[in-house]
Amino acid sequence: MFAERVLSGMRPTGRLHLGHYHGVLKNWVKLQAEYPCLFFVADWHALTTDYDNPKGIENSVWDMVVDWLAAGVDPSQATIFIQSRVPEHAELHLLMSMMTPLGWLERVPTYKDQQEKLASKDLSTYGFLGYPLLMSADILIYRADKVPVGEDQLPHVEFTRELARRFNHMYGREPGFEEKAKEAIKKLGSKRARLYEEFRTRFQQNGDDEGLALGKALLEEAQSLSHGDRERLYGYLEGGGKMILVEPGALLTEASRMPGLDGQKMSKSYGNTIFLREEAEPLAKKIRTMQTDPARVRRTDAGDPERCPVWQFHVLYSDETTRNWVTQGCKSAGIGCLECKQPVIEAVLKEQEAMRERAQPYLDDPSLVRSIVADGCDKARKLAQETMREVRDAMGLSYS
Numbered sequence: 001m002f003a004e005r006v007l008s009g010m011r012p013t014g015r016l017h018l019g020h021y022h023g024v025l026k027n028w029v030k031l032q033a034e035y036p037c038l039f040f041v042a043d044w045h046a047l048t049t050d051y052d053n054p055k056g057i058e059n060s061v062w063d064m065v066v067d068w069l070a071a072g073v074d075p076s077q078a079t080i081f082i083q084s085r086v087p088e089h090a091e092l093h094l095l096m097s098m099m100t101p102l103g104w105l106e107r108v109p110t111y112k113d114q115q116e117k118l119a120s121k122d123l124s125t126y127g128f129l130g131y132p133l134l135m136s137a138d139i140l141i142y143r144a145d146k147v148p149v150g151e152d153q154l155p156h157v158e159f160t161r162e163l164a165r166r167f168n169h170m171y172g173r174e175p176g177f178e179e180k181a182k183e184a185i186k187k188l189g190s191k192r193a194r195l196y197e198e199f200r201t202r203f204q205q206n207g208d209d210e211g212l213a214l215g216k217a218l219l220e221e222a223q224s225l226s227h228g229d230r231e232r233l234y235g236y237l238e239g240g241g242k243m244i245l246v247e248p249g250a251l252l253t254e255a256s257r258m259p260g261l262d263g264q265k266m267s268k269s270y271g272n273t274i275f276l277r278e279e280a281e282p283l284a285k286k287i288r289t290m291q292t293d294p295a296r297v298r299r300t301d302a303g304d305p306e307r308c309p310v311w312q313f314h315v316l317y318s319d320e321t322t323r324n325w326v327t328q329g330c331k332s333a334g335i336g337c338l339e340c341k342q343p344v345i346e347a348v349l350k351e352q353e354a355m356r357e358r359a360q361p362y363l364d365d366p367s368l369v370r371s372i373v374a375d376g377c378d379k380a381r382k383l384a385q386e387t388m389r390e391v392r393d394a395m396g397l398s399y400s
């Protein structure tokens with residue numbers, strides 16, 4: 001049950017651009033080959049800041065999922081779903097809101113930052129304050145132990161870990177826990193039971209982390225245990241109560257180095273983007289008219305690639321030989337800027353061509369996308385329901 005699992009989501013903001021591709025999607029494509037992955041459209045998150053303008057959300061969702069597929073996210077490897085189609089996220093959010101101290105939410109670093117950044121919007125709402133809690137519910141409901149985040153989002157993962165700890169501490173102490181755990185040990189079989197006791201003693205008496213790791217590995221392998229017993233034994237191993245929610249770990253991802261056409265961060269609000277699946281001619285035109293080193297006013301002026309946004313594209317798209325050609329040609333005024341941009345245009349077009357090809361079947365038949373998402377929602381919902389049964393049980397809401 002506590003198998004490795006990656007969870008990551010994206011707000012539906014419509015068509016994606018190269019910044020999303022290099023910052024997030026390329027990493028998703030890599031992760032899907034390494035772990036079971038759940039990728040979701042965070043449509044409720046979009047409403048925390050755009051509650052007054054929900055009209056575009058639906059179209060944005062489908063455009064975005066087509067971009068994911070175009071970028072190489074593979075539904076046979078990863079589960080793709082929409083947050084609001086799995087209402088258990090909202091239930092866990094609500095139940096956790098009962099035990100989340102208000103101060104914890106107010107102290108989340110992005111709370112004040114975002115309010116200041118989006119000063120034109122009225123974000124003094126309950127939904128916006130609770131947004132980190134919703135994010136925690138998204139993670140905890142799948143017992144996802146790997147959350148890809150940039151450094152700036154680490155506090156969110158830590159917040160989620162604290163919440164899981166608080167929840168387990170508060171509700172994981174079921175009556176007769178110790179007796180139930182001992183009964184569960186017997187179900188491991190005599191050899192495994194003996195090893196489990198040995199690993200538990202090593203960890204609890206000597207603080208031996210290897211003992212803890214071995215105990216966890218043993219539980220992962222023990223197929224015959226029910227979910228409830230497995231949770232008890234995880235908790236008993238660590239010396240706590242029943243572990244209901246799993247503390248996630250962060251998978252630190254490098255910040256995207258993809259600059260916009262003007263050298264600033266690529267962002268729709270700066271109007272400096274290249275969209276995924278953009279038509280060849282406008283795309284080439286955008287790169288041809290990109291800013292360059294301001295010192296190169298005339299063709300005969302020498303330039304410095306480090307002061308030129310085009311160079312950042314070469315760093316991402318060109319091989320060493322091309323990069324040497326650029327450096328020498330720019331510094332000696334041996335090449336012109338249009339000449340310098342040509343390999344970038346070709347490389348981006350090539351990348352886009354593969355994306356357009358992958359997207360075409362979904363554009364021809366949008367029902368394919370609907371059915372991928374419907375399947376993903378079913379799979380995600382089953383996992384979420386499994387957790388919610390334990391959560392309801394622990395909070396006295398199972399009514400069985």
Ligand code: SF4
Nearest residue numbers: 293303308330337340
């Ligand atoms: S030659 Fe290339 S790197 Fe140099 S200023 Fe022109 S576009 Fe930029």
